[in-house]
Amino acid sequence: MGLPLDTASLLDSLTRMVGPRATTARGVLEQHGRSEAYHASRPPDVVVFPETTQEVAEIVRLCARVGMPIVPFGAGTSLEGNAAALSGGLCFDFARMNRVLKVHDKDMDVVVQPGITRKQLNAQLRDTGLFFPIDPGADASIGGMSSTRASGTMAVRYGTMKDNVMALEVVLADGRIIRTGGRARKSSAGYDLTRLFVGAEGTLGVITEITLKLHPWPQAISSAVCSFPTLHDAVETAISIIQSGIPVARVELLDDVMMRGINGYAKLGYREAPTLFFEFHGTDAGVGEQAEFAEAIAADHGGQGFQWARAAEDRTRLWHARDNTLYAGMSLKPGARAMITDVCVPISQLAECLVETRADVEASGLVGPIVGHVGDGNFHMLILIDPDNADEVARAKGVHSRMVARAIAMEGTCTGEHGIGAGKIAFLQDEHGDAVDVMRSLKAALDPAGLMNPGKIFTPAKEMRS
Amino acid sequence: MGLPLDTASLLDSLTRMVGPRATTARGVLEQHGRSEAYHASRPPDVVVFPETTQEVAEIVRLCARVGMPIVPFGAGTSLEGNAAALSGGLCFDFARMNRVLKVHDKDMDVVVQPGITRKQLNAQLRDTGLFFPIDPGADASIGGMSSTRASGTMAVRYGTMKDNVMALEVVLADGRIIRTGGRARKSSAGYDLTRLFVGAEGTLGVITEITLKLHPWPQAISSAVCSFPTLHDAVETAISIIQSGIPVARVELLDDVMMRGINGYAKLGYREAPTLFFEFHGTDAGVGEQAEFAEAIAADHGGQGFQWARAAEDRTRLWHARDNTLYAGMSLKPGARAMITDVCVPISQLAECLVETRADVEASGLVGPIVGHVGDGNFHMLILIDPDNADEVARAKGVHSRMVARAIAMEGTCTGEHGIGAGKIAFLQDEHGDAVDVMRSLKAALDPAGLMNPGKIFTPAKEMRS
Numbered sequence: 001m002g003l004p005l006d007t008a009s010l011l012d013s014l015t016r017m018v019g020p021r022a023t024t025a026r027g028v029l030e031q032h033g034r035s036e037a038y039h040a041s042r043p044p045d046v047v048v049f050p051e052t053t054q055e056v057a058e059i060v061r062l063c064a065r066v067g068m069p070i071v072p073f074g075a076g077t078s079l080e081g082n083a084a085a086l087s088g089g090l091c092f093d094f095a096r097m098n099r100v101l102k103v104h105d106k107d108m109d110v111v112v113q114p115g116i117t118r119k120q121l122n123a124q125l126r127d128t129g130l131f132f133p134i135d136p137g138a139d140a141s142i143g144g145m146s147s148t149r150a151s152g153t154m155a156v157r158y159g160t161m162k163d164n165v166m167a168l169e170v171v172l173a174d175g176r177i178i179r180t181g182g183r184a185r186k187s188s189a190g191y192d193l194t195r196l197f198v199g200a201e202g203t204l205g206v207i208t209e210i211t212l213k214l215h216p217w218p219q220a221i222s223s224a225v226c227s228f229p230t231l232h233d234a235v236e237t238a239i240s241i242i243q244s245g246i247p248v249a250r251v252e253l254l255d256d257v258m259m260r261g262i263n264g265y266a267k268l269g270y271r272e273a274p275t276l277f278f279e280f281h282g283t284d285a286g287v288g289e290q291a292e293f294a295e296a297i298a299a300d301h302g303g304q305g306f307q308w309a310r311a312a313e314d315r316t317r318l319w320h321a322r323d324n325t326l327y328a329g330m331s332l333k334p335g336a337r338a339m340i341t342d343v344c345v346p347i348s349q350l351a352e353c354l355v356e357t358r359a360d361v362e363a364s365g366l367v368g369p370i371v372g373h374v375g376d377g378n379f380h381m382l383i384l385i386d387p388d389n390a391d392e393v394a395r396a397k398g399v400h401s402r403m404v405a406r407a408i409a410m411e412g413t414c415t416g417e418h419g420i421g422a423g424k425i426a427f428l429q430d431e432h433g434d435a436v437d438v439m440r441s442l443k444a445a446l447d448p449a450g451l452m453n454p455g456k457i458f459t460p461a462k463e464m465r466s
Numbered sequence: 467m468g469l470p471l472d473t474a475s476l477l478d479s480l481t482r483m484v485g486p487r488a489t490t491a492r493g494v495l496e497q498h499g500r501s502e503a504y505h506a507s508r509p510p511d512v513v514v515f516p517e518t519t520q521e522v523a524e525i526v527r528l529c530a531r532v533g534m535p536i537v538p539f540g541a542g543t544s545l546e547g548n549a550a551a552l553s554g555g556l557c558f559d560f561a562r563m564n565r566v567l568k569v570h571d572k573d574m575d576v577v578v579q580p581g582i583t584r585k586q587l588n589a590q591l592r593d594t595g596l597f598f599p600i601d602p603g604a605d606a607s608i609g610g611m612s613s614t615r616a617s618g619t620m621a622v623r624y625g626t627m628k629d630n631v632m633a634l635e636v637v638l639a640d641g642r643i644i645r646t647g648g649r650a651r652k653s654s655a656g657y658d659l660t661r662l663f664v665g666a667e668g669t670l671g672v673i674t675e676i677t678l679k680l681h682p683w684p685q686a687i688s689s690a691v692c693s694f695p696t697l698h699d700a701v702e703t704a705i706s707i708i709q710s711g712i713p714v715a716r717v718e719l720l721d722d723v724m725m726r727g728i729n730g731y732a733k734l735g736y737r738e739a740p741t742l743f744f745e746f747h748g749t750d751a752g753v754g755e756q757a758e759f760a761e762a763i764a765a766d767h768g769g770q771g772f773q774w775a776r777a778a779e780d781r782t783r784l785w786h787a788r789d790n791t792l793y794a795g796m797s798l799k800p801g802a803r804a805m806i807t808d809v810c811v812p813i814s815q816l817a818e819c820l821v822e823t824r825a826d827v828e829a830s831g832l833v834g835p836i837v838g839h840v841g842d843g844n845f846h847m848l849i850l851i852d853p854d855n856a857d858e859v860a861r862a863k864g865v866h867s868r869m870v871a872r873a874i875a876m877e878g879t880c881t882g883e884h885g886i887g888a889g890k891i892a893f894l895q896d897e898h899g900d901a902v903d904v905m906r907s908l909k910a911a912l913d914p915a916g917l918m919n920p921g922k923i924f925t926p927a928k929e930m931r932s
Contacts, residue, residue: 106705106814129709149654160652162661163629178901184810185842186626187879188615188665190886190894190923191905195628195661199654216711239572243595245682245748247713282711286752293749344650348572376651413653420656428656435644438912439657445911446904457656 006066011046013062021049021096032073032091033084044071044085049096053169053177053208056092060206061175063090069454072202074144075117077136079340080421082148082201086455092206094143100124101209108214109166109183114143114207130214133158136417137326143207148419149199156242156375157249157281158215160417165198169209173447183211196442201419202453204446218281221249222291223315224308226298227273231255231358233301234274235351238374240297242347246290250279251375252322255358258329258369262321265328270321271305276374277322278308279315322371326382329369333384336367339396343407344378344416353410354379357403364395378416405430420457428458472532477512479528487515487562498539498557499550510537510551515562519635519643519674522558526672527641529556535920538668540610541583543602545806546887548614548667552921558672560609566590567675574680575632575649580609580673587678596680599624602883603792609673614885615665622708622841623715623747624681626883631664635675639913649677662908667885668919670912684747687715688757689781690774692764693739697721697824699767700740701817704840706763707744708813712756716745717841718788721824724795724835728787731794736787737771742840743788744774745781788837792848795835799850802833805862809873810844810882819876820845823869830861844882871896886923894924 014022024046033043045068050056063070069089076083085091094115101111105128112121117139121132134145136152144150146168151160158164167181180193197204228234231253238251254262259272276298280290291308298306309315321328330338345353354370361368361383372379381403383396404414404427414420414427429436436458443450443458480488490512499509511534516522529536535555542549551557560581567577571594578587583605587598600611602618610616612634617626624630633647646659663670694700697719704717720728725738742764746756757774764772775781787794796804811819820836827834827849838845847869849862870880870893880886880893895902902924909916909924 104812104814106709107812108709109812149652149658151652155652159629162652162658163625172904176900176903178904179899180901182879182897183812183877184844184873184879184882185813186615186617186621186628186810186844186882188617188881188883188885189879189890189897190665190902191670191908192615192628192661192665193901193904195658196908199656199658204657216709218711243572243574243682245684282752283755285755286748289749289751344652346570346573346575346649347651348570378650378652407650411649413648413650413655415654416650416652417654419654424655431648431655433645434642435646435659436656437642438638438644438659441911442657442662442908445907 007045007068010062010066010068014046014048014059017058018048018050018055021051023047032076032093034076042081042084042086044091045088047091047093049093051096053171056206056208057171057175057177059090060171060173063451064174064449067449067451069451070206071453072143072147072206074115074141075139077138077140078144078148078421079418080423082419082421082456084422086422094141097208103128104183105130107183108216109211110214111209111211112142113209115141117141118145125214129217131217132212133215134161134164142210142212146198146207146210147201149417151417153250153252153373155373156251157247161198162195164213165194165210166213167211168194168197168207170197170205170207172205173449173452181211199419201421201456203443203457204452220282220284220287220310221315222280222287222308222310223318224278224291224294224306225275225318226303226306227271227275228304229273229302231274231354232351233303234276235354235374237276237298237301237303239347241294242375244293244297246293247282248278248290248294248375249281250277252277253372253374253379254322254325255354255370257332257367258325258371261328261332261369262324265331266321266324268321277319325371329382330384332367332369335386336384337387338382339385339400340380340382341400341403342378342380342416342418343404343412343414344376345407345410345412347377349410349412350374350377353406353412356406357381360402361399364399366392366395366399368399376416377412422455425458473511473534476528476532476534480512480514480525483524484514484516484521487517489513498542498559500542508547508550508552510557511554513557513559515559517562519637522672522674523637523641523643525556526637526639529917530640530915533915533917535917536672537919538609538613538672540580540607541605543604543606544610544614544887545884546889548885548887548922550888552888560607563674569594570649571596573649574682575677576680577675577677578608580676581607583607584611591680595683597683598678599681600627600630608676608678612664612673612676613667615883617883619716619718619839621839622717623713627664628661630679631660631676632679633677634660634663634673636663636671636673638671639915639918647677665885667887667922669909669923670918686748686750686753686776687781688746688753688774688776689784690744690757690760690772691741691784692769692772693737693741694770695739695768697740697820698817699769700742701820701840703742703764703767703769705813707760708841710759710763712759713748714744714756714760714841715747716743718743719838719840719845720788720791721820721836723798723833724791724837727794727798727835728790731797732787732790734787743785791837795848796850798833798835801852802850803853805849805851805866806846807849807866807869808844808846808882808884809870809878809880810842811873811876811878813843815876815878816840816843819872819878822872823847826868827865830865832858832862832865834865842882843878888921891924
C-alpha cells in the first residue's frame with residue numbers, strides 16, 4: 001500500500017526529527033500489527049520510537065496536520081486488538097521510554113515512563129521494600145496496562161490500574177501536554193481526568209508518564225491450594241472468605257479442564273477438579289491465621305486435600321501450576337490458537353455464570369479451559385480453535401457471545417480486564433447503552449478529528465449512523 | 467428578586483407536576499442557600515423535592531427550555547459553597563429520594579437514592595454484617611458525598627468515594643438518563659464515566675441513584691491514643707506504621723491547639739501536645755498485634771502515654787475527643803465562625819507542611835486548630851474568625867492562600883476532600899493549569915448551556931477570557 005503524498009512528507013519530517021527511530025521496515029510494521037489475540041495482524045504505516053514527551057507532542061502535531069491516525073504501543077500483549085492499526089497510521093512504540101524517573105519511597109509512589117514493563121519496574125524496586133502489585137499475567141508495559149485498565153491476580157487485595165495510577169502526563173490530540181492528578185493520596189480538586197485516561201485505550205490521548213502507587217512487601221506470605229467437588233463449592237468458598245474479611249491477596253480458580261491441561265503440560269498429579277489457589281499477605285502470625293480460616297471455610301464446602309506453604313520454594317511449587325495456565329490450556333489442543341476472553345460478574349452470580357458457560361462450551365463440542373480471579377467475580381476462558389476451520393470459529397464466537405450476554409444479564413461486564421479494543425465494540429453497546437453516546441461526546445470533545453487509536457472502544461459515530 | 471416571565475410559567479408547570487413539592491417559600495429558599503461554610507447564603511429561586519428519577523429528568527428538560535440553572539442539594543454539609551445557588555435557579559433537594567433500593571449482601575454492595583445520609587444507610591445495614599465506611603464527619607448525603615468525592619477518617623484503609631462508588635444513574639443536562647458502571651467489582655469496558663461524575667459537584671449532571679461497595683464489619687476493633695513531643699514525631703510515626711504494612715483503619719492527628727480545645731470543651735485532661743488517635747480492624751489476634759506494632763513504632767518516635775482499648779465502651783471513650791473536633795475547635799474563640807479548609811500532600815511533605823502552616827497562623831495572630839487524616843497526608847485547619855472583622859478575615863484568607871500554595875508546591879492538592887465549589891476555583895487553576903481547559907471541554911460537551919450547578923469548579927470560560 002503506497003503512502004499518500006502528505007504522508008510521504010510527514011515521513012521526511014519524522015526522519016529529520018528522529019532519524020532511524022522512525023521506520024517503515026516491513027518486519028517492524030508487521031511486528032506492531034500483531035498481538036497475543038486471535039485477531040488478524042493490522043500493521044501501521046510507520047513506527048516511531050520516541051525518547052521524550054516533547055518528541056511525542058511534536059509528532060502528534062505533525063499527524064494532526066496530515067490527518068494520520070496514531071496508535072500507542074507498549075508490549076503488544078493486549079488481547080482485543082487494542083493496538084492494531086486498523087486505519088494504518090503512525091505507531092508510537094515506547095520501548096525507548098522505559099525508565100523509572102523517580103522513586104518516592106517514603107510516599108510509596110514511583111514515576112515511570114510508559115514503556116517500562118511491570119517486571120522491569122519490580123526488578124528496579126527490589127531494594128526499596130516496595131512493589132507494584134498489578135499482575136495481568138503477561139509482562140505488559142505500564143503504559144499499556146494504564147490504557148486498558150488492567151488488573152489480574154492481586155486485584156482482590158490491591159485493586160486495579162484504576163486504583164493504582166495516581167497521575168498521568170498525556171499528550172492530547174492537538175499536541176498539548178497536560179498533567180492529571182498529583183502525588184497526594186487523595187484529592188477532590190476538579191474532574192478526575194486520571195481515571196478518564198486510564199482505560200481509554202489511547203483513544204483520548206497518548207500517555208507519556210505515569211505515577212503509580214507502590215505497596216510495602218508483606219512481612220510474610222503464605223500460599224494454599226485446595227480442590228472441590230463442584231465449581232459451585234469452590235466459588236462459595238471464595239465468597240465466604242471475602243465476606244469474612246480475610247484480606248486474601250489472591251484467590252484463583254482453575255476448572256477441571258484447566259487442571260487436566262496443567263497435569264499434562266507440567267507433568268503434575270493434581271486432582272482434575274475445580275481448584276482454588278490462594279495467597280495471603282501479612283504478618284507471620286497473620287498469614288498463618290488467614291490460611292487456617294481459609295482451610296476451615298474450604299472444609300465447610302467440601303474442599304479436599306488442602307495444602308499450604310510458607311517457605312518461598314514451597315510457595316513457588318504450589319503456584320507453579322497456576323502460573324502456567326496459558327500454555328497448559330493451549331496444550332489441550334495441540335496446534336490450536338486461543339480465543340481468549342474475559343467477563344466479570346457480581347460474585348453471587350459467578351457460580352451460575354461459570355456452570356452455564358462450562359455447559360455451553362461442552363455442548364458446542366469445543367475445548368475451553370477456565371481460569372478465574374474469583375475474588376473479583378472475573379474469569380477467563382481460552383476457547384481453543386483452529387483459525388482455518390470456519391465452523392469451529394463460528395461455534396467459538398457463539399460461545400463467546402453467549403458468555404458475554406450472560407454476564408451482562410447478571411449485571412456484570414463484557415470485560416473485566418482486557419478492554420474493548422476492536423473485539424468487543426458491539427458488547428460495549430449492549431452493556432452500556434445510552435452511556436456509550438456520552439463516551440462518544442467526550443471522545444469528540446478531546447479528539448474531534450478522530451485520529452487517536454481509531455476504531456477502538458466504539459466505531460465512529462458516522463459509521464454507526466450510516 | 468422577581469422571576470422572569472418564562473420562569474413564572476416554569477413554576478406553573480412544576481406545580482402541576484409535583485404540587486407542593488415545588489416551593490418558593492422564603493424560609494425554604496434561605497435554608498437551601500446556606501451551608502456549613504463561612505460563605506454568604508445564596509438561595510435558589512425555587513426548591514423541588516423530587517420523588518423519582520423520571521421527575522428529575524422532566525424538570526431538567528423544563529429548565530433547559532427556559533435556561534434555568536440547576537443545583538442539586540443533599541444534606542447541606544459542604545464547606546466550599548458547593549450547593550450555593552450563585553445564579554439562582556432551581557434546587558433539587560433529595561430529602562424524599564432517600565431510600566435503600568437494594569442490598570446485595572453476598573456481593574457486598576447496595577443501591578441507594580442520593581438523599582440518604584451515611585448514618586441512615588448504616589442504620590439500615592445493621593443486620594447485614596456489612597457497613598459503609600466513608601465518614602467525612604458530618605452526616606452528609608450519599609449523593610453529596612459522591613459529588614464532592616468525599617472521604618474522611620477511614621479512607622486510609624477503605625478508600626474514598628472514588629473507590630467505593632461502583633455505579634451511578636445520572637440525569638444529564640438535556641434530560642437523558644444514563645447508567646454508568648455496573649455491579650461487577652471491576653471492568654475495562656470503555657471510559658470510566660462513574661469516576662467522571664464522582665467529584666464533578668453536579669456540574670455535569672444530577673446523580674439520581676448510587677451503587678456503593680460495602681465492607682464486612684471487622685471481627686474485632688481496637689483503638690489507641692498517644693501524644694508526641696512534636697508534629698514531626700507524630701507524622702513520622704504515622705509514616706512508619708503505613709510503610710510497615712499495618713492496615714491501620716484510622717490514624718488521626720490533632721495538634722496541640724486542637725487538644726487544648728478538646729480539653730476545654732469536653733473537660734478532659736489530655737496532654738496538650740500533638741496526638742495521634744488510631745483504630746485497627748481485623749481478627750481478635752490481628753488487632754492486638756497491630757496495636758502492639760503501633761506502640762513500638764510510636765515509642766521509637768518519642769510517643770508518650772500510649773493507651774489502647776478493645777471493648778466498645780473504652781474505644782468510645784478514647785475516640786470521644788476526636789469526634790468533637792469541630793465544636794472543640796470552635797470553642798477556642800467563642801462566637802467565632804470557622805473558615806474550614808483542607809489540603810493533602812505527599813506524606814513525606816506532611817510534617818513540613820504542618821509546621822510551616824502552624825507557624826504562619828500563629829504569626830498572623832489567629833487561632834487555627836488542626837486535625838488531620840495523616841495516613842493520607844490530608845489535614846484540615848479551622849481558622850477562627852469574626853466575619854465582621856475585615857482585617858481578621860483578610861489575614862485568615864492570607865493564611866489560607868499560603869497553606870494551599872505550600873501544598874501545591876509540595877506536589878499536593880488544594881483540597882483533599884472538600885471539593886472546589888465556589889471557594890477554591892483560583893486554586894484549581896494553580897494546581898492543574900492547562901488540565902483545567904480539558905475539564906472545561908468536558909463540561910462544554912455535556913452541558914453546553916452551562917446550566918448544571920454554574921459557577922462551581924471553574925468560572926465559565928467567557929468570564930475567564932473577558
